[in-house]
Amino acid sequence: MFCYQCQEAAGGKGCTLKGVCGKDDQLAGLMDVLIYVTKGIAVINSEMKNCSADTSKADHFILDALFSTITNANFDKEAIKDRITKGLQLRDELLKETESCPVDFDEYPQVSVQLTPDQYESFAPSVGILKEENEDVRSLKELVMYGLKGLAAYAHHALNLGSEDESIYTFMSDALAQVSRNDNSVDALVALTLQTGEYGVKGMALLDAANTSHYGNPEITKVNIGVGTNPGILISGHDLKDIEELLAQTDGTGVDVYTHSEMLPAHYYPAFKKYKHFVGNYGNAWWKQKDEFETFNGPVLFTTNCIVPPSSKATYSDRIYTTGSAGLPGATHIADREQGGQKDFSVIIEHAKKCAPPQEIEKGEIVGGFAHNQVMALADKVVDAVKTGAIKKFVVMAGCDGRMSARGYYSDFAKELPNDTVILTAGCAKYRYNKLELGDIGGIPRVLDAGQCNDSYSLAVIALKLKEVFGLEDINELPIVYNIAWYEQKAVIVLLALLYLGVKNIGLGPTLPAFLSPNVANVLVNNFGIRGISTVENDMQNWINN
Numbered sequence: 001m002f003c004y005q006c007q008e009a010a011g012g013k014g015c016t017l018k019g020v021c022g023k024d025d026q027l028a029g030l031m032d033v034l035i036y037v038t039k040g041i042a043v044i045n046s047e048m049k050n051c052s053a054d055t056s057k058a059d060h061f062i063l064d065a066l067f068s069t070i071t072n073a074n075f076d077k078e079a080i081k082d083r084i085t086k087g088l089q090l091r092d093e094l095l096k097e098t099e100s101c102p103v104d105f106d107e108y109p110q111v112s113v114q115l116t117p118d119q120y121e122s123f124a125p126s127v128g129i130l131k132e133e134n135e136d137v138r139s140l141k142e143l144v145m146y147g148l149k150g151l152a153a154y155a156h157h158a159l160n161l162g163s164e165d166e167s168i169y170t171f172m173s174d175a176l177a178q179v180s181r182n183d184n185s186v187d188a189l190v191a192l193t194l195q196t197g198e199y200g201v202k203g204m205a206l207l208d209a210a211n212t213s214h215y216g217n218p219e220i221t222k223v224n225i226g227v228g229t230n231p232g233i234l235i236s237g238h239d240l241k242d243i244e245e246l247l248a249q250t251d252g253t254g255v256d257v258y259t260h261s262e263m264l265p266a267h268y269y270p271a272f273k274k275y276k277h278f279v280g281n282y283g284n285a286w287w288k289q290k291d292e293f294e295t296f297n298g299p300v301l302f303t304t305n306c307i308v309p310p311s312s313k314a315t316y317s318d319r320i321y322t323t324g325s326a327g328l329p330g331a332t333h334i335a336d337r338e339q340g341g342q343k344d345f346s347v348i349i350e351h352a353k354k355c356a357p358p359q360e361i362e363k364g365e366i367v368g369g370f371a372h373n374q375v376m377a378l379a380d381k382v383v384d385a386v387k388t389g390a391i392k393k394f395v396v397m398a399g400c401d402g403r404m405s406a407r408g409y410y411s412d413f414a415k416e417l418p419n420d421t422v423i424l425t426a427g428c429a430k431y432r433y434n435k436l437e438l439g440d441i442g443g444i445p446r447v448l449d450a451g452q453c454n455d456s457y458s459l460a461v462i463a464l465k466l467k468e469v470f471g472l473e474d475i476n477e478l479p480i481v482y483n484i485a486w487y488e489q490k491a492v493i494v495l496l497a498l499l500y501l502g503v504k505n506i507g508l509g510p511t512l513p514a515f516l517s518p519n520v521a522n523v524l525v526n527n528f529g530i531r532g533i534s535t536v537e538n539d540m541q542n543w544i545n546n
């Protein structure tokens, strides 16, 4: 196997024997095959769109296939094999349809591959990432691929809420087709990378509109981090449609619902506040789940990543449920909703009833809900604070958290920031500082949490609005410093979206991506000023106190 798609790539280079995430050689190979088959589908789909055919089935397949290969989303080999089989069937159906729309796919072996399930694993080594020999071309192709995976995740959540944007689907198929070719120049791939960022902005805007039109605009909210006395279900991941249905189905059952990790921002939406049994957020970022699921006592539902496969000693393995693109061997998978229907969470609810209530691990409240609409409602106050010098700088510390000890940097950085700075955050990165007592500036909290990683879109909207209010020409003239933490591929699409919006000098850590070749890293440094982090002291001096 070879995989270097996340920040924890072994040795800062790539996982070759087993993934640090827990993905083994076989699973990594199956995912490579799934990506290969998906590229073949995208190649055909890209052409079919020119023939005005109905491409929705292929569009949806592509979203799910890419999403299921994101770091920590799906560890279930059978589920990945099943996707490959369905992908090959779909490919054949599509090829039949192209008979009325003749095109030549000769240069794409991805379109003609013939495999039976017993051949999937042995075929994998012939389609791994390292098959692309040119290091820079490989780096750019994978940068685009990881951006597309992140985009697929966001578009999938939007789709679950009935929101779609044909232009995103067209771009995804076209981009997958382009990276499937062997004749790409470095320049063409750099252009494709920026275009991926453009569609990243579109994808996040689509999801933002889908979320807010269904559930209202996030508003300032105090979220309980303690526990109640009823048994509970812990829901993790990013999918709001899933939590909507879970909350409705648990109402009146005597089972409480808690969020974990990236689901915390669900508390900020007005639509979910009516539920008394929506008790609070339990625990921290995804990587603490091995401890926190033990003490939670009740079932846990993963709607997306980040799953950490439980150790053999874990007592909670039989309490894990997955749904959507997420999967874990041994866990119970909740089936997709039928058209117009709901998912059926009754098995989890019945399970919860037999469990002890969660054990308290902390007490108190955290504050969040500062997505664009809420911040704009406070705009006068914010602008005033900037004009009077009460706020000197905003520091965007969005992105992912992870288990590397080097990430202690982010807590220290937050603690060391001067009192006249405000942190704008989104994603699970926030858990490094959202429980610190950082105070407020004239009533504006010093940590403003917009929501999930996709709500980084809100931070971009806020920046663009501030640029307008202050009459600036360039987004980079704003007193905003970017110190982004990344881990998996959703952070890649967020980064590409920021680059597309023209944001320069982004600090990226805790380490630069292993998939950036030295030359590609240079392009990012020279054209966009991307910079790695160093020590808190240095970065404070160079980025904040300069």
Ligand code: SF4
Residues within 6 Å of the ligand: 003, 004, 005, 006, 007, 008, 009, 010, 014, 015, 018, 019, 020, 021, 022, 023, 071, 072
């Ligand atoms: Fe390694 Fe990350 Fe790939 Fe897992 S997803 S195999 S940790 S690079």
Ligand code: SF3
Residues within 6 Å of the ligand: 238, 261, 262, 286, 305, 306, 399, 400, 401, 427, 428, 429, 452, 453, 454, 487, 488, 490, 491
């Ligand atoms: Fe977190 Fe996985 Fe990336 Fe959505 S839940 S930000 S790491």
